[in-house]
Structure formats: structure tokens, C-alpha cells
Amino acid sequence: MPAQLGSCAGIAFPRCGRPGTLRSARDLPVPSQSHPAPHRGSPVTAATALLSELTARAKATAHSGTPTAPTCVCGTSTLADRPDATVVRHADTVAKAHAPGTPLAELTARLTAAGRLRGILLPPLTPTPVALHDRLVTFWPYGTPVDPRNPDAAPWEEAATLLARLHRTPASPGLPAMRGPAKAARAVDRLRAAGPHPATRPVLEAWATLPAWARAEVPMPDTRTLCHGDLHLGQLVRHPAPDGHWLLIDVDDLGTGVPAWDLARPAAWYACGLLPPDEWARFLDAYRTAGGPAVPPHGDPWPALDVPARALTVQTAARSLTKALAADRPLDEVEQSLVDACARMGSVPPELTGTFAK
Template sequence: MSDSDDLIDDLRRLAERHGDGPAEVIPTRPDVVIVRAGSIVVKAHGPGARREPLELRVRAAAHPALRGIVLGPVTEEVAVVRGRLVTVWPAGTPVDPGDPDAAPWTAAARLLARLHAVPARALPPLPPAGGPARVAATVARLEGRSPAADLVRRTLACLPLPGSPASPGDLPGGFPAPGARLPGPRVPLDSTGAPGHPGEPGASAAAGSLAHGDWHMGQLVSAGGEWTLIDIDDLGTGDPAWDLARPAAWFAAGLLEPSVWHGFLAAYRAAGGRAAGAEGDDPWPRLDLPAQAMTVQLAAASIDKAERAGRPLDEVEHALLDTCEKIARARNACHGAPAQ
């Protein structure tokens, strides 16, 4: 029996101890194991997950200030099972990836607006939200020197991400006009506070701003008849504009219908969300950098997935790479080197 089988067996027993049904493994991403037993799920977090930040995040998810916004845990205990950190949560019904037209964009926008309105000081102390760090980590996982991987690395090097040596004011000219959205082909979607100053996401994202850190449609479940946010692995303080980065990136790459994007943004603002500015403001000065960084992250993840599966990139993945090339060209004065 392999280590993976041993882990799953132990998770089954833990799930059946907390749950009210037979245990079954739920398909998810490769580094995570989820086992459901009736009304609960047990999650083995990815290898290398750190205990203290996860405990803080689980405690925050259980806090009354996030009730109805973030799914609360069954228990605040973070267990260790065969070297993996494990948490227990109520089960919910996820968004159907096979029916993108039914995706709950309005509900998601309202939940994010409510999350961003919660003062971080109302919660137990939290680590930084995961948004910017996830970009570099995803690119770092790329292996080899293929043209696609090199393009992604080059584009990342051109982005003034929070914590990078250069700030937007330090970088040479040749950037797009503030708020300029990169053009892209229009194809249907096939799957799925204190905002920063224009052009500087995170610049004024003080400790009072709360962000999910890795929001996408897979981070929603219906529980008790209401949609709620899940997966608190990257919950923390930071610029909430990064929570809007994925749909903004899809839209900018031509992979999200304009009506869906504009409806999502309008619903977010109508619910009080301020990460993209007030209603009537141009959102792109705040969203450009997070959206471009997310495009790099999505492209890197696509390359890694395709290489592991031994298949060529598909149409959507090529669209992401095309957008990376446009970003690199628009920022062609970055480091004084042209994007080729």
C-alpha cells in the first residue's frame, strides 16, 4: 500500500468519525486530498502547508464577522495526518463547471464585496493574503526552457508586483496608458477596504483590508441554500483588488463575455465593493496589474498542466499566452530589454 493510500484510509476514518455517511474521495487538484462523509468534508492541505497561518485562517473562518460570507469549519482544530495538515468542513454543492452560463457571478460579486467590507481588525490576526505570492510560486513550478515557459517568465519579470525591487514610479517608459485594457479575441467562457492607488495595487492596502487571496468560481459552494466562499488557505490582509484579478484577466484576454464581466463588476460595486473604485470610476487603474499578474499565473498553470499531460496547449491556453506576449510588449522598456 502506498503512502497516498494510507493517507486516504486515515482520512476516510476521520471523515466517518465526524460525518453521517460513507466516506468517498472527491476529485480535486493533485496536491490536495478531500474526503466526504455525508454532510462533512475532510481536507488534507498541500504538502508544505504551514500550521500556524492555517490555524489563524481557520479561526478567522469561524468568527461571527464572516458568518454567511465564508464557510465556517466543523471544528477549529487543525489535525496532522501522516504529515499533512487536515481540516474539517461542512459539505456544500460546488458550481457546475459544465454549465458556465449558470455560474453565480452576481452572488460571487456580493460575497466578495461583503468580505472586503469586514475590517481585518475584527478578526484574529491574519497573515498576508496569498494573491501576489501565488503568481511567483506558480511560475517557479515551471520546468524546462520551452518558448512558452520563457515567455511567461519574461512577462513576470516585467511586472512591478508588491515586494519587487521596482515600484511603478521607478520603471522606465513604454507602459500602456493607465487603465488601458489589453485587447483580445472574444470567445465564450468555457470553465472556470483600502484599494491600492492607480497603477499600484497594494500600495495603500493597509492591514485593515481583507482579501480571499485566491478567488475563482471553484471557491464557491451552496450550503443551506445560499452561496458562500470556501478555501481559506490564502485568506489574509492585502489589496482586495487581487480578488477581482481572475475575472478581470479572463475578460482582458477575451475569455469572458463582456456582459458577464460588466454585470459582475456592477454587482460588486452595488454591494459596496470598493476594490475597483466607485461606480462610474474607471476600474482598470486598480485592476491592470493584478489582472496582468493573474494572466501570467494562469498561463504558467496551463503550461504545467499541458506538459504533465503530454498534450499541446488548447485554444484558451494559447489565448492566455497571446495576452502574456501583449503584456510583455507593452512593458517592453522593463529592465531596458525589449520583449522578443
Template sequence: MLPRVPDPTSPPSPAPTADLTDALIAIGRAAPGGSPDAAPATLYDRHGVLVIRVGEVVVKAHQADRDNGPRLVTRMAAAAELPHLLLPPVGPPREVLGRVVTVWPYGEPVSPDDPPWEAGGGLLARLHAAAPPPVTATLPRWERPVRAAGVVARMRALDGTGAGEREILRAFASLPAWVRGEGAAPAPSRTALVHGDWHLGQLVGVADGTWRLIDVEDLGVGDPAWDLARPAALFSAGVLPAADWARFLGAYRDAGGPAVPADGDPWDMLDVPARTLAIQIAATCVIVARAERRPLDGFESALVDTCWRIAESGESSGS
């Protein structure tokens, strides 16, 4: 089973209007692969994102507060140039009722009962090893800590005084200053084309039985170790089984992924990204639990416990 990770990092947005839903359905029915008679199915409707399947296409209304301008166009162009790795778009983005809308081929989502860890690791390695297409020259450097700091700031703004919040803030304070947004990040020792928000939910199966990556809103050039941060964090927290982590990491290494050494200890490269993502996910857990007016569940508590270990380790090392 896949570990349940809260769907995070932006505040809730108003529900989509019926007009927007109808507009997405009409776009899908008119798109190549769509069908005038296809019954629409809502695949996702949370956090200001609406995704509707119509026949063999998927129509997505993006979050209103995301970078949906020229950089999204560039990222979609990169997907079109790497169709063996990324699901290519069906045409350019468009504006509908004040929202940016994109169209994509439908891909079969990952089954939570049989997670394709080997396929995910191998595909991610091939993305990192690929030569970035010329179109990506205009993409900014990708820095994961920007998102982590924002989530922690949202949690802090809730004025929570619980033990979970305190441990998360202690752990965050133990991270390097540049991760916390204090000063410029050091130049990475290696750079690659990175997905920017990698997890197994970003894989879809296509007709030939292979897999592609979706959701290119964070695609950029940066340190590939950050793409391994989420599974590394969940493994460190004890919520991703060691066998699954080994399957993923082994496949990544076997495919020549550059984020970690080909053998030996990977944690010199993964330590800071994994600690950062553990803190980010824990902060998201607290935000979600507070919004739902409930205590932390077992998964969420495991992430907060990891923050305690991170804080203790940081204090004992003097960082």
C-alpha cells in the same frame, strides 16, 4: 460555462495512501453531520490534497508543504466568526498520519452551466467590506505576487525554449519590480479581509439557498483588488465573456466592494493584479502542457497571447 483554468501552483505530490483515505472516512463518519452508514465520495484528489465527503461533512487532507500551523488555525477561527460569509469549520484541525486534516460542512458546488456571477461578486464584496474579526490581527499581509513569481520560476526551471515560455518571461519582466519579488511591495491604498485565491469554484451553496466561501488557506489582510485578479485576467484574455465579467463586476460594485471605484474605469486598480494573474495562469498552462507532453490548447494559447500583449505594452510604455 466557466472557463477552464489549470489547477495550479504546487508540484504534484505522491498519491494518498489507503491508510489516509480510510482515516478520513472514519473521521467523517464520527463527525457531527456524518453517518456511520454514509458511503464516502472522493471530491478532490490532486496536487497533494485529498477531499472526501461523508454524509453531510467534508474531510480534507491538506498539502504537506502549505502553512498548516498556527496561521491555518487563525484562518479557521476567522471563518467561524464570519459564518454568513465563510463556511465555518467543524472543529479544529488535527494531524493524521503526518498530514493536517480539517472537517467542514458539505456545500453544493457551483454548476459550470449556470455560474452565479452576481452571487459571487456580491459575496466577495461583503467579505471585503466586513470588519476583520479580532482573531485576524495575527495574520500576515497577503501578497499575491509571491505565488506568481514562484510559478514563473517553476516554468523557467523546465528550460523551455518555446515561443510561449519566451513571451511569458517577457511579460513577467515588464511587471513592476516588487511584483517580481525584487524589493518590498508598496503599502496598498486600501486594505481589507481578502480570500486570497478567489474564483467561482470557491463558492458552495448551503441549505438556505445562499452561498458561502470555502478554502481559507490563503485568507489574510491586504489589497482587495487581488481577489478580482483572476476574473479580470480571464476577461482581458478574452476567455471570460464580457457579459459575465459585467455581471460579476456590477454585483461587486452594487454590494459596496472597496477594491474598485463605485463607477467609472476600474482598471487603475485592477491592471497590475490582472496582468500578474494572466502571466501566472499562462505559466501554469505551459507547465501542465509540458508535463502532459502536448501542445497548448485554445484556452492556454489565449493566455500566452495575452502575455505577448502585456510584454508589448510594457515595452512601449518604457516600464
């Protein structure tokens, strides 16, 4: 295993539960199962109307150009239903309603990039989004996701190789910036607005130690490298289903930026003990073998990974704390460990780590 993995100041978390264990589906994010239909007689909300019409669009797209039986028996399922994304599947077609306010030009540029990156990203079925209520909708072929019940079979090498190929591909002209830092900043803003909590202070202090680019206050130091922006195991599917090649999905954060951001989440999981050392080594080695430019080909990767891994730690802690405040519940063990890591990050002056970008 490469030297000094996990040794960067403030990011070496305490072990959470049994070392090397993915504790829950939250640690191995994948699309959820079918969303239950509303009870009969419940008010028809805007969200319910969106889900109903999105399902109809998915069905129409799935059967476009082919005769449809009077009664379709293909079946429909809701893969996600959140404020920032609603995703439904009908037969082999997936329809996604993107977050309100998503810029049309940026999403179109990202779809164009996905369409030309075949073999790396899942290509969309249509090249441009369509409007539905106040949302933009895109259509995709269905792919088989990672099975959260079998973390030992997680495709870490495949994910790393796809990232390396993505990072080596020249970005299309006009592609917007990768949205990772902006999403981290939004998570921190939501924490600030969520109300008082003793854990808020260490999270915000850790945020303050990050360089301005990682807080989305200035452009990233790399504005040319193509990045995914939100890599986790829920962003991989096999296509064609059920056993085709692994491909990356979700173009919402795709853009140019610092490629180490795409390695930051598994790096932080490894440091926390959620990802076993051998799996982290397999992921890192596969990325290096494939020529990924985010880290040096040999030696200690943490000078490149330190800032993004810290930023992802703060982002995850901020989200967890915001959710705990909204539910009026205490932090669980993993959430508290993230806050503890932030406390250590805030206590170490950035100039002493020797790894922060200027």
C-alpha cells in the same frame, strides 16, 4: 457597461473560440467527481494511505455524537486528490488535507477568521486543524457547488457581493498576508524548473514587467484589507445543501492584501472572451453596488485591476505550460492565447500603461 473595460495594454486577449463561452470545467472550476479506488493488488502508497485515513476521519467526524449503525450506508466520495489538497466527503461532512508544509499558526488564524465571518465564508466544523501524516486536516460542512454543466446560472452577482462584504470586514489581528502573489511566484518558479520550451520566454518576460509586490518580492501595498486570495466559481457553495445561501469556501489563501486580486480572474476571463460582457458587467456592478473597495465606485476599473489581472494571466500561463511540458503535449488554443497575451504584456513598457503600482 463601464467605460474602457478590457482596454488595458497587454491584457486584451484575442477571442478564444466562440466569444463569451466558458470552454470547459477548467474555465468554471468545481470539485471533481468521485476518485476511482486503486486497483486491487496495487502497492499502498503514502497518498493511498492518506486518502484512506482521511476518509476514516471524515466518517468519524460525520457520526460523532450519534449512534452509528454497524454498516454505514451514507457513502463517501473524493472531491479532490492533488499534491496540494486532498478532499473527501462522507454524508454531510467534508475533510480536507492541506498542502504539506502548511504552517499550523497561519491555518489556525484563517480558520478563526472563517468562523467569525458567518454569512460570508463557510464556517469550519472544528476551530483547529488536526495532524494526519505530514498534513494538517480541517473539517467542514458539505455545501452544494456551482454546476459546471450550467454556466448560464453561475452566481456572479452573489460572488461579487460576498467579496465586497469580505473586503469591507476588518481583518482579525494576526491574520497572515493573502497568498495570491506568493502562489503566482511559485507557479513561475515551477515553470523555470520544468525545462526549455519556446513559450517560456514570453511568460517570464511578462512576469518581469510586474511590480515587485505582485511577484511576492516585497509586501503588498495594502496590508489591511481582508481578501480571499483565490476567487473562482469553484470557491462557492450553497449551504445548507442543496439550496441554502451562497458562501465562499477555501481559506488556504485568505489574508490581508490588495483586494483587486480577488477580481482579477473574472476580469481576465472577460478580456479573453471566456466571460460574456454582460456577465462581467453584472459581476462588476454587483461588487460596486455592495460597496466593494477594490475599484472606484464609478468609471474605469482597469487602473486598479491591471496589475492583478496581468499577474493572474502569467500565473495561469505558467501553470498551463508546466502541465504541457510534463505531459509532453502541445499547448491547446486557450493555453496558447494566454502565452500570446504574455508576449504582448512583455512588449509594452510598464511606464506606458499608466496603471502599474509603484
